[in-house]
Amino acid sequence: MKIAVGADHGGFQHKEAIKTFLEEKGFDITDMGTYSLNSVDYNDFAKKVAEGVRDGAFDRGILVCGTGVGMSIMANKVKGIRAALVHDVFTAEATRLHNNSNILTMGGRVIGEDLALKIVDVWVNTEFSEVNRHQRRVNKIDTYQEG
Numbered sequence: 001m002k003i004a005v006g007a008d009h010g011g012f013q014h015k016e017a018i019k020t021f022l023e024e025k026g027f028d029i030t031d032m033g034t035y036s037l038n039s040v041d042y043n044d045f046a047k048k049v050a051e052g053v054r055d056g057a058f059d060r061g062i063l064v065c066g067t068g069v070g071m072s073i074m075a076n077k078v079k080g081i082r083a084a085l086v087h088d089v090f091t092a093e094a095t096r097l098h099n100n101s102n103i104l105t106m107g108g109r110v111i112g113e114d115l116a117l118k119i120v121d122v123w124v125n126t127e128f129s130e131v132n133r134h135q136r137r138v139n140k141i142d143t144y145q146e147g
């Protein structure tokens, strides 16, 4: 699975830990920045990762900012992106099963590194359930976006 990771300064440290964690598990990781704790705009990293997922360069994306909110709002502006803001393990599993989320966002100032890694582990290893009612609901998102 090809996964793009991105962060602003508020998520930089968690992003580094996530990258190492996933690389050690054999995932193909592309780090789209940021590469330091210097202040940057979350928008730029959400855009890069979300457009990469939209274009098929990556199967999924993971974005971390201070709260995860800015990343989720920005990523969800990109067509075909279903970004889920997650801070617990139950939602990590549910948003894959029910929403087929293709981007995970988290807040580096909200949860600790251990919980973030557990969420990532569950999220990358859970497949969409594809039962009819969930597929129908995801289709309604696409239909709405098409206008």
Ligand code: RB5
Residues within 6 Å of the ligand: 008, 009, 010, 011, 042, 065, 066, 067, 068, 069, 070, 071
């Ligand atoms: C940066 O200070 C902070 O606003 C950002 O990381 C994020 O939390 C925005 O939603």
